[in-house]
Amino acid sequence: MTKPRTLYEKIWDAHVVERRPDGTCLIYIDRHLVHEVTSPQAFEGLRVAGRKVRRPDLTLAVPDHNLPTTARVDADGRRIPIADVESAQQLAALEKNAPEFGIRYIDAVAPEQGIVHVVGPEQGFSLPGTTIVCGDSHTSAHGGMGALAFGIGTSEVEHVLATQTLLLSPSKTMEVRVEGKLGAGVGPKDVVLHIIGTIGAAGGTGYVIEYTGNVFREMSVEGRLTVCNMSIEGGARAGLIAPDETTFAYLKDRPMSPVGPDWDKAVAWWRSLATDPGARYDKVVTIDAADIAPCLTWGTSPEDVVPITGVVPDPASFADPSKQVAAKKSLDYMGLTPGTRMQDVPVGYIFIGSCTNSRIEDLRAAAAVAKGRKVAPNVRQALVVPGSGLVKRQAEDEGLDRVFIEAGFEWREPGCSMCLAMNPDKVPAGERCASTSNRNFVGRQGPGARTHLVSPAMAAAAAVTGHLADVRELVDAA
Amino acid sequence: MNPVHTVAGKAYPLGLKNVDTDVIIPAHYLKTITRAGLGRGAFETIRREAGNVFDDPAFASAPIIIAGDNFGCGSSREHAAWALADMGVTAVIAPSFSDIFSGNAFKNGILTVVLPQAQVDRLLEVARTDPITIDLDTCTVTTPFQDRFTFAIDPFRRDCLLNGQDEIGLTMAMGDAIASYERSMAADRPWLSAAA
Numbered sequence: 001m002t003k004p005r006t007l008y009e010k011i012w013d014a015h016v017v018e019r020r021p022d023g024t025c026l027i028y029i030d031r032h033l034v035h036e037v038t039s040p041q042a043f044e045g046l047r048v049a050g051r052k053v054r055r056p057d058l059t060l061a062v063p064d065h066n067l068p069t070t071a072r073v074d075a076d077g078r079r080i081p082i083a084d085v086e087s088a089q090q091l092a093a094l095e096k097n098a099p100e101f102g103i104r105y106i107d108a109v110a111p112e113q114g115i116v117h118v119v120g121p122e123q124g125f126s127l128p129g130t131t132i133v134c135g136d137s138h139t140s141a142h143g144g145m146g147a148l149a150f151g152i153g154t155s156e157v158e159h160v161l162a163t164q165t166l167l168l169s170p171s172k173t174m175e176v177r178v179e180g181k182l183g184a185g186v187g188p189k190d191v192v193l194h195i196i197g198t199i200g201a202a203g204g205t206g207y208v209i210e211y212t213g214n215v216f217r218e219m220s221v222e223g224r225l226t227v228c229n230m231s232i233e234g235g236a237r238a239g240l241i242a243p244d245e246t247t248f249a250y251l252k253d254r255p256m257s258p259v260g261p262d263w264d265k266a267v268a269w270w271r272s273l274a275t276d277p278g279a280r281y282d283k284v285v286t287i288d289a290a291d292i293a294p295c296l297t298w299g300t301s302p303e304d305v306v307p308i309t310g311v312v313p314d315p316a317s318f319a320d321p322s323k324q325v326a327a328k329k330s331l332d333y334m335g336l337t338p339g340t341r342m343q344d345v346p347v348g349y350i351f352i353g354s355c356t357n358s359r360i361e362d363l364r365a366a367a368a369v370a371k372g373r374k375v376a377p378n379v380r381q382a383l384v385v386p387g388s389g390l391v392k393r394q395a396e397d398e399g400l401d402r403v404f405i406e407a408g409f410e411w412r413e414p415g416c417s418m419c420l421a422m423n424p425d426k427v428p429a430g431e432r433c434a435s436t437s438n439r440n441f442v443g444r445q446g447p448g449a450r451t452h453l454v455s456p457a458m459a460a461a462a463a464v465t466g467h468l469a470d471v472r473e474l475v476d477a478a
Numbered sequence: 479m480n481p482v483h484t485v486a487g488k489a490y491p492l493g494l495k496n497v498d499t500d501v502i503i504p505a506h507y508l509k510t511i512t513r514a515g516l517g518r519g520a521f522e523t524i525r526r527e528a529g530n531v532f533d534d535p536a537f538a539s540a541p542i543i544i545a546g547d548n549f550g551c552g553s554s555r556e557h558a559a560w561a562l563a564d565m566g567v568t569a570v571i572a573p574s575f576s577d578i579f580s581g582n583a584f585k586n587g588i589l590t591v592v593l594p595q596a597q598v599d600r601l602l603e604v605a606r607t608d609p610i611t612i613d614l615d616t617c618t619v620t621t622p623f624q625d626r627f628t629f630a631i632d633p634f635r636r637d638c639l640l641n642g643q644d645e646i647g648l649t650m651a652m653g654d655a656i657a658s659y660e661r662s663m664a665a666d667r668p669w670l671s672a673a674a
Contacts, residue, residue: 017656026652028663089509153556169634201551301496323495439553442498
């Protein structure tokens with residue numbers, strides 16, 4: 001009998017090209033997503049060394065990070081150039097590099113354009129049991145499809161382009177099991193924020209996390225992508241959820257999904273990937289779903305999580321002296337006083353979008369709260385940025401754009417937007433934003449910007465009340 | 479990549495934990511298409527603080543940074559490693575590093591040395607006044623005061639650093655093994671290429 005294996009071990013084993021005596025393995029990469037920010041130096045490296053892209057057919061390029069989310073074509077259908085010279089130069093580099101190296105390219109005005117981590121699953125490019133990389137740490141999102149997916153640096157991007165492989169050491173495995181029934185108003189974002197608050201921002205360092213338990217089995221693919229997306233904020237380079245009927249139903253008939261006999265063959269293999277009974281994880285974390293409240297961050301690390309019913313913590317309440325120092329600095333930056341009720345904190349900016357929360361379900365959840373309400377007068381800007389052109393079109397077909405626009409939100413073109421301050425969507429210094437993105441780092445949404453990470457429903461609740469708010473009170477009232 | 483054997487000199491006693499990649503190099507510096515010149519944006523937010531270690535003449539051009547837990551957490555941007563290299567930093571000592579950052583650092587010849595918090599605390603104290611030496615041949619960190627701390631490092635990475643190996647070149651030499659894997663993949667999982 002063969003040794004029981006975890007999902008991670010099965011995918012790893014299926015991709016070993018060569019095992020070195022020191023334990024390092026040459027791992028084959030099935031799917032490589034490329035965007036404009038982390039690829040120019042990699043293509044330049046290939047050019048200088050006279051190297052080709054080994055498997056352009058396994059590579060897909062799409063710009064997302066620094067595209068403005070305002071209109072991209074004028075009334076006559078002509079492309080509107082990007083005003084920022086450096087952003088325009090990065091986009092131009094990708095537009096030149098993709099055809100030069102024979103890579104499929106979804107351009108800035110294509111209907112399928114969007115954030116790489118939304119486009120990959122949506123196109124059926126990201127498949128269960130594959131290895132997926134991208135020069136972006138939130139590549140962990142694709143783990144929601146049951147793929148081993150992780151972010152890489154530009155040298156590794158170049159390595160994958162040239163060889164379709166990476167030299168890697170196996171990771172340790174961590175099981176995060178969440179069982180039970182989620183409370184009202186609690187969504188996938190709350191689940192993953194709660195997990196990060198529990199394990200800490202470095203808790204998953206050196207590990208690949210597999211999320212198990214009925215909460216994830218019952219979760220949609222969109223929700224699974226949200227959870228796996230933020231694995232990196234808990235330090236884990238990758239997060240995984242076993243592919244199942246939900247995954248297969250999601251993938252069926254996507255543009256790049258397998259078809260015909262290949263589909264049946266693929267599904268049969270995908271079914272065999274789930275962790276075997278008796279397989280061992282290096283670490284196990286168990287969480288009761290009933291303990292998870294709608295939550296949000298108060299500080300400048302994604303581990304700084306409190307329930308919406310909580311208060312700003314006192315730095316002295318942390319046992320670790322270095323955490324006390326960090327908490328003090330965080331509160332100074334965030335302009336918060338210990339003991340303040342989170343729900344009493346006013347917000348001036350709202351961002352609904354990013355590779356974490358810009359899929360159709362996210363927009364539906366936010367729209368359900370926004371419907372029939374108005375963005376509060378103290379909110380200076382409230383953005384809704386669909387994750388892709390296809391998400392945008394579907395939302396418009398469902399009338400969600402009207403709900404947002406009537407409530408006073410701005411309805412934008414797809415892209416990374418206000419998540420990372422690389423395009424015109426930024427939060428001004430000293431301003432506070434309820435954001436569905438993934439990082440509350442110092443300066444992340446703009447120099448001096450103050451970020452509170454929340455779910456789409458909570459972001460909408462903050463928009464219509466003008467302060468951080470408990471979505472359960474609005475949903476009950478509705 | 480140039481071979482690395484020792485890194486010796488002053489060290490910035492930063493000490494902070496969770497130093498993320500947005501702190502190491504803010505996103506607005508990422509709109510470049512080259513690897514050069516990023517040192518000017520390194521630690522921009524910290525450098526706005528009075529009395530910060532990076533603008534203290536006592537540590538000018540130090541080749542080492544000493545930090546707290548989870549150094550380099552966050553984004554996969556290799557610009558963080560390029561920024562450190564551009565400011566002359568060739569080693570970082572901390573109790574833990576983000577996996578992606580340590581990989582990026584390694585690929586740019588920057589040593590990431592993991593030591594327990596107590597030893598990091600001792601080095602933070604020494605670094606205020608005295609230099610520190612990291613020796614990759616013996617895997618030790620030493621000070622002028624007889625401190626001698628040994629560290630573990632991935633043997634493959636150590637080998638590459640000591641020999642200045644070009645990893646892409648190494649892998650391309652394994653082209654036959656890759657081609658053979660691709661043939662078995664096409665047979666076992668035909669949908670991977672067919673869909674593409």
